[in-house]
Amino acid sequence: AQSVTQPDIHITVSEGASLELRCNYSYGATPYLFWYVQSPGQGLQLLLKYFSGDTLVQGIKGFEAEFKRSQSSFNLRKPSVHWSDAAEYFCAVGRGTTDSWGKLQFGAGTQVVVTP
Amino acid sequence: SQTIHQWPATLVQPVGSPLSLECTVEGTSNPNLYWYRQAAGRGLQLLFYSVGIGQISSEVPQNLSASRPQDRQFILSSKKLLLSDSGFYLCAWNSEGDGYTFGSGTRLTVV
Numbered sequence: 020a021q022s023v024t025q026p027d028i029h030i031t032v033s034e035g036a037s038l039e040l041r042c043n044y045s046y047g048a049t050p051y052l053f054w055y056v057q058s059p060g061q062g063l064q065l066l067l068k069y070f071s072g073d074t075l076v077q078g079i080k081g082f083e084a085e086f087k088r089s090q091s092s093f094n095l096r097k098p099s100v101h102w103s104d105a106a107e108y109f110c111a112v113g114r115g116t117t118d119s120w121g122k123l124q125f126g127a128g129t130q131v132v133v134t135p
Numbered sequence: 136s137q138t139i140h141q142w143p144a145t146l147v148q149p150v151g152s153p154l155s156l157e158c159t160v161e162g163t164s165n166p167n168l169y170w171y172r173q174a175a176g177r178g179l180q181l182l183f184y185s186v187g188i189g190q191i192s193s194e195v196p197q198n199l200s201a202s203r204p205q206d207r208q209f210i211l212s213s214k215k216l217l218l219s220d221s222g223f224y225l226c227a228w229n230s231e232g233d234g235y236t237f238g239s240g241t242r243l244t245v246v
Contacts, residue, residue, distance in 0.1 A: 053234050062141075062225055062237035063179075109178065113234075122169075122194075123235060127178040 021046040023112050025126035032100050033134050040095040040129050042110030051113035052093040053123065054084055058106045066108075069093065080104070105133040137162035141226045141238030148245055154199075154213040156241050158226030161207065166228040168209040169235070170201055173223040185209060221245045 022045045032038050044050055051070050055063040067078025074086040084095045093110060107130050111123040138161045148154060160166050167186050171179040181194045183201035191201050198217050202210045209226060221244050227235040 051234075055235075055237075060240070060242065062239045063227075063235070064237070065234050068234050122181060122184060124181075125171075125179040 021112055021124050023110055023124050023126040025110055025129050027129045029130045031132045031134060034102050035099050038097045038100045040108050042093045042126060044091055044112045046112055052086060053111040054095045055109045055111060056106045063109060100133055102133050105131055137236065139226060139228055139236055139238045141241060143241060145242045148216050150218055150245055151215045154216050156211040156224055158209040158238055159207055160228050165206060169227045170211050171225045171227060173225060216245045218245050
């Protein structure tokens with residue numbers, strides 16, 4: 020069965036510092052990988068996705084993620100955090116088959132707090 | 136452009152009362168539609184998904200049901216709410232394997 024693990028429930032980072040959010044997945048086939056961000060009381064917004072090709076993916080808001088098949092990881096990074104990046108971040112994995120590719124499995128989320 | 140609408144934004148309902156949450160999508164046809172629930176401090180749990188009118192798949196046994204009466208309309212219902220049904224409900228759609236687009240969610244509190 021597929022699963023997604025976000026080891027860090029909560030991360031506090033200073034504004035201007037770098038940020039890295041970890042995501043590990045367990046999946047028996049080629050995964051589709053996503054990162055979403057959720058502001059309080061809001062829906063989720065797609066930051067970036069990986070289907071195939073270049074393993075370093077650029078997303079919106081200055082985020083990037085790197086797919087490492089050997090480590091089953093898809094970590095999210097940002098070189099310099101802004102106060103507006105305070106939110107909850109979710110990693111998700113989708114199945115790579117045409118009959119069920121649309122069903123995403125989400126991690127439990129990482130809450131990011133940005134301090135002045 | 137494609138948009139997804141979800142309402143109401145917040146809802147407080149007594150135990151045992153019925154529920155109807157609606158989700159509509161604009162700007163696309165034949166989307167895959169999903170209902171997720173997010174309990175406090177937890178990730179997202181897929182409740183239902185639909186690949187077409189009248190086609191509903193349930194992921195977990197529960198007190199809820201879903202219907203898709205029109206191509207771009209997805210409804211989440213319950214005949215009698217339980218306290219455990221409280222949570223944040225999110226509708227989403229995707230097409231062409233491009234990830235999900237989420238609605239703004241409904242905060243349901245069962246009292």
